[in-house]
Amino acid sequence: MITITEFQKIGVGLSGFGVFFVLFGILLYFDSVLLAFGNILFVSGLAFIIGLRRTAHFFFQRQKLRSSAAFLGGVALVLLRWPRIGMLVETYGFVLLFK
Template sequence: MAYEIEEQKKVGLGLIGFGIFFSVLGIILFFDRGLLALGNILWLAGVSLLLGWRSTLQLFTSRSNYKGSLSFFLGLFFIFVRWPVVGIILEIFGCVFIFGGFWPSVKVFLFQIPIIGWVLQYPVLLLDRLKSFG
């Protein structure tokens, strides 16, 4: 295999997946506070296992990420005090701010996945061809 993942990172990816699943389920079920809180806890635990405790702490306490971290944890607080809509909006803003630098790496990774990569690249290739005709 091209990429070997150790067991701790596999568990971290699983927790992130379950966290996203419970968060989406909580949003679909009219912002159910319990599911959203469970999704957030699983997601944070998964990120911590995937990156490591020290790297996660550095990611959230970095000077360049202070707006995103504050927004994310304020959103988490709002979910716990029964304002889930405001909390989710703040968390999404925080995640975009914190993980904004990772998007190019994620894009390259997704393009390398056999079926998903082709589906994601197809509109880009189509737009490039349309530009070359114009």
């Protein structure tokens, strides 16, 4: 049986809220504040679920550097208030990361 720690439960909640805020930000015509908040919650939730070391290892593997750069660059573009371009770049990186 798999045991789930309290940190992982918090991580699932953070990731869920992150996805919610991203979708809500897209529905509100790419509201950059909601998208940025959703991105931060999603990435921090991922770190809570699998741990900081595994998260860093996942994003910075040699074969995933281009997709990680695209995903994190898209997050940075959203934070810099370029939400449409940032979400396109982020989606490209997300698809390459999780294929």
